[in-house]
Every structure is written in structure tokens, then in C-alpha cells.
Amino acid sequence: MDDAATTNGGSDPISAASPIGTDGPTGTDASEHRPPVPGLLPAEVRGGRAQPKTDKSEQTRALILETAMRLFQERGYEKTTMRAIAAEAGVSVGNAYYYFEKKEFLIQGFYDRMTYEHAADARIRMAGTTDFAERLEIALTSWIDCAAEYHEFAAQFFRTAADPTSSLSPFSSESHPARKTAVELFGETLSGSELAPKLDAELAELLPDLLWLHLMIVVLYWVFDRTPDTERTREFVRRSTPMAARIINLSRFRVFRPIVRDAKGLIQDFILPTIGRTTK
Amino acid sequence: MDDAATTNGGSDPISAASPIGTDGPTGTDASEHRPPVPGLLPAEVRGGRAQPKTDKSEQTRALILETAMRLFQERGYEKTTMRAIAAEAGVSVGNAYYYFEKKEFLIQGFYDRMTYEHAADARIRMAGTTDFAERLEIALTSWIDCAAEYHEFAAQFFRTAADPTSSLSPFSSESHPARKTAVELFGETLSGSELAPKLDAELAELLPDLLWLHLMIVVLYWVFDRTPDTERTREFVRRSTPMAARIINLSRFRVFRPIVRDAKGLIQDFILPTIGRTTK
DNA sequence: CCGTCCACTTGAACGCGTTCGAAACTATCT
């Protein structure tokens, strides 16, 4: 009896905006419609139960989520019990489960928050830089910095994310706004560089998702990284970004055409559909 | 207090990995659980507690593992309770935990068995074929076939494998014999092809591990694949293997030198050490 | 002012993974 799908009303309050690739604005992106504090946004309403009907309801939900996030950080995920969260928030366990179907779903709060913090931070940091490799390195390093405080229980999160039956997976979840935000950031990483105009349009459309995959690899590396300040992952980023830039740059030349064509086909047919992107 | 490490005597001395005996045709009963080679412990011993001291001990261990694997396949991982395993095996729960530290560790049995079955099956299938792309496709398709029966609860296994704190992870576990076996298979996949003599020796040394990573990507794809008979993954293999072969083939040419050099450095410095391989 | 509906809240109870102290069994020595 999998009630995971049935209990949720199925309606997602976030309506999809225009596809990523169709935007042709080379100038100011103006995608900064995101309020600065995402902690209490309806964006985090996802992953729970039905939509809130009351103000008080939403407050309770936010209270539980905030409390959970604080305790997770203080004690780690496993050692934070649902009873402790409920007690600390001053509600009952059942109430917590009224808003969050499973303990897992409380992690979503972290994921969302980090994604938005990362996007904002990276945009600021890469402003003024036009070299693509540098921009990419900034974007990835920014992620590592934003994620630093959560490294301790990242394992748990990653575990959850790797479960295809869980809607928290960055791969399988359809209409995951956080992923969309991240992909958009990489779109800007590319479009704001001097490399962008030189590229084949078709390839340029795929690249944001590919760069997001690059981030996923970095995340994988980061999760397993046990060096202080995840220095090894940072070094990995410093080494891999110039190479990625070079590969993309070389893709323009004739010798590489066949490979690039193959790769594009593979990505379009097998990778993007899997991660929930429907390229028409 | 994490007693997970302290309860275990420290290092579990794994002597060697031997292929799991081709199990009897029908009766999976514990009737032939005595290894003919005295100094060689079965591969299944890994992941549990201390080494068995008695013959009877080893029998009990095997009985529990066999029972667990059967129930996992019948009911799935989550729905198979430790109590059920113990009851079905005719032992107590405590006894099961005497041999297997956590329920997770019972999964290891699957992993080992599948790895050896795969290696054997792939070797048979690719005998007589010298085209590298074909050999690679055979190796990967063989894996999908061997893994087919476990697809249902593969999610759970993958979840566990993605946890860096778990010793079951194919990445972080040092001295994982199953991984070694798989890498060796890919070594033969390459060395048995007409491509092998043409390659740079240094690159040829890296390739088995890289091909294993290719398999890991296929596994990732497979876990999320919901199509019947994981047809989509099979198609993915058919498409990706010729491309991999072409890339490897092209790596010989001068134009690609710089990229190949970069890639080699990156892999040698960052990928292989992480997956427990120390290339000198 | 009462009844009805419904979002919200409660906490006891259930199932399962895991632990632990003690019993049972085996091997070895006196």
C-alpha cells in the first residue's frame, strides 16, 4: 500500500514558468524575482501534505520545519527524533506528521534553502567575470561554501536522494523547482561568459543541464570527501572546470563534430528525459 | 556514541574472495556449505561480525544469509523483517544479529553473488568477439541480465551504497573484492579486443577502472529505470558503448592529446584514489 | 443560539530494527 501518491492532493502550487532554453535575452536576465528569505516561502510547502488553508496552519508548518532544521544541525539527522522535534516545537508528533508525510520530507527544507542561497551567492560572486572557466569554478565553489555547514549530515540526505522511490531525488522528481533554479544558474553561468556567443545554439541549450550534472558529480565527490574543509573537493573543482571549459570550447571544431553529435544525441535521448526535462 | 565501530573487533580480516559456488539446481538448503579449500573463507563472510570459529557457526551464518536473500526476493527488502528472517531460518533474532551487524549487511550477499555471476557470464558471452565496442556492450548487457531479478529492491541497495558511512558503498569501501572482480572483468574486456595493442600503456592502465565507472553510470540509470525489462537501460547501453569505444579510439590521435592528458591527470589524481585504487 | 462541517491537533499504540544480559553449548585443562 503505497499511499505516498494518494495522500498528496497532487496539486503543486508552483506553476512552471517558461522553458529555460527559450529565453533569448542576452542582456540583463531579470530573473531575480526571488524574495531574499526563502525560509517561509510557499516554495517549501512541497513535500508535505495538502495545501495549507489557514494562516495558523502555515505558521505551524514553518515552526516545525524550522525547529527540525535547527535540531538536525545541532544533533545530526539520525539523532534528531520526531518526538524531539515535536516537543521542541511545542506540538504533538501526530501534528508533525500532519504536515510532513515522513521525516525525510523535512530534509527538503535544507535542499531548497541551500539551492536558493547558492544561486544568489554564485550570481553575486561571478558578476564581472566573463571567463567561462572562472565562472563555472565560482559557481561550483560557491556551492561548496553554501553546503559546508550541512556536510555532516549530507550523507543522510544523499542517501535519501539516491532512492528512486523517494520524491526527494534530484533526478526522478518531476517539477522540482530547486533543480530548475540550479539549472537556471548554470544557464546564466554560460550566457554571461564570452564563450556563449561562439557556441552552437543546440549545444548551448543542453549545456545548463550538463553543467548541473557536473555539479551533481561534485556533490557526489563532496559527500564522500573527508578532508578538512572538503579541500579535496575544492581542488577537484579547480582542476575539472578548466577541462570542462576546454572541452566545450573545442567542441566547435570540425574534428570533434561526430563525437559532439553523438554526445548530444545521447544526452537528449537518455539523460535529459530521465532528469525530468522534456526538450521538445 | 557510535558503537558501530567499537563492537566490531576493529578490522575484519578478509582473507580472499572466492566465487560463490554455483548453487545447486533446486534445493537452496544449507547442505553443501562447507568450503573445500580450508584456508579460504567464503566471500559471504564479509560485512558481518567476527570471523566464524566453528563449522556450525559458518553453517548458521550461511543459513541466515540464504534465508534472507530468498525472502528479500519474495517480498522485497523493506517488507522482509528481521523477525521473519530469523523465524524462517529457525533461529532467534539475536542470533541473526550475532552474525550480521545490521540488516543492511545481508544485502552484501546479493552484491557479491551478482558480481561473480556477472563476471562469469560476461566472460562466456564475449568469448570469440574481438571488437571492443561489442565486448563492452556484452559486458554491460550481461550485467543487466544478471541483475534483472533483483531490480525490485535494487533501490534499497542503491540507497545503502550511496551512504559514505556505510562500508557497503562501492566507492568508499577499501579492499572490496567484488569491485576488484568487476574491474578485472573490464580489464579483460579491453585486453581481449583488437583495440588494446594500439593504446597508450598508461591509458590502458586506467581504462578498466573507467569502464567500471561506466558500469556504475549504467547501474544508476538502471535503478531509476521503470520501463519493462529495463529496456531503456539496454538501449542506453547500446547507444553509449559505441561512443565510448570511439572516444577511446580517437584518443590516439594528436589533436586529442591535450584533453587526454588532462583527463588522465584528473582521473589519476582524483577519481582512482577515491574509489580505493592506488595507482603508483 | 445551536448544529454541522472541516481544518487542525492529540497521544496512545503498532511494527520493526536493534540491543543486552543471560543461558546453553563446546572445547580444553586438571
Added chain:
DNA sequence: AGATAGTTTCGAACGCGTTCAAGTGGACGG
């Protein structure tokens, strides 16, 4: 045979995630 030490087995008990039947309280219609 008895004593001793080590190994294996047992099952009750614990903690935690999760469920569920039973409330509570406010809004609204009559």
C-alpha cells in the same frame, strides 16, 4: 568428572518512525 573459558543462541525489552481513532475549535447557516 568437574572447572574454566570461549563461542553461540536466545528472547524480552528499548527506541524510534509512523498510524489512527478520537478530539478541539472556529466558521457558517439556520
